Amino acid sequence: MQVQKHARIANIRKLSRYFLFLTVALMAIIAIGGIGFPVFLMTVSSGDLTVAGYLARAATLDDGFFSQLKEGLSLQLKVVAGLVWLAWCTVVWRVLVHINQLLTCFHDGEIFNKKAIFHAKRAFNLNLILVASALGIDFLAIVFSYVYPSAGGTGDIGHFLGRVLDQMTWIGFFLLLLWSLEIGVDLNEEAELTI
Incomplete structure (x- = not known):
């Protein structure tokens, strides 16, 4: 028996339909960007800027990667930047797939169920990987700026x-939302057992 029969459920279903279109559009943009950026990297002029040199400068420059294109990039930096970009786009795309599946559960009116929890947890864990990798790269840039101070500052x-x-x-904040969803699933299962 369906115990999720409230007016809020109808509002959540309606709102999740709009967000479904948004996630599909974002997935298409990420796919195009994931393919387009490595192609763009191949057209950039070659130079002698290496990965360590880039990271040493990236911590001090405000406009980051694109300001260093004038000097030219080494093949090593092009390959590493392309692979990191592809990996990042793949993980972001997977996060969006799980958010899309979560919104599909919401649109079907199945807000508090195990499938929704699975997709919410998976999206949260993948997002945690993205955050940790971005902060790790930022930390490496700071370390390299101190190791190679000739790059223009620290x-x-x-x-x-x-x-x-x-x-x-x-x-x-997202962990709090995930816990709320898990509590809702537990309460929903208890309500089904009582009925």
């Missing part, structure tokens, strides 16, 4: 700690 640790705090706040 990285700002305060800015990095601010980003860590910001990301931890968002992770805490």
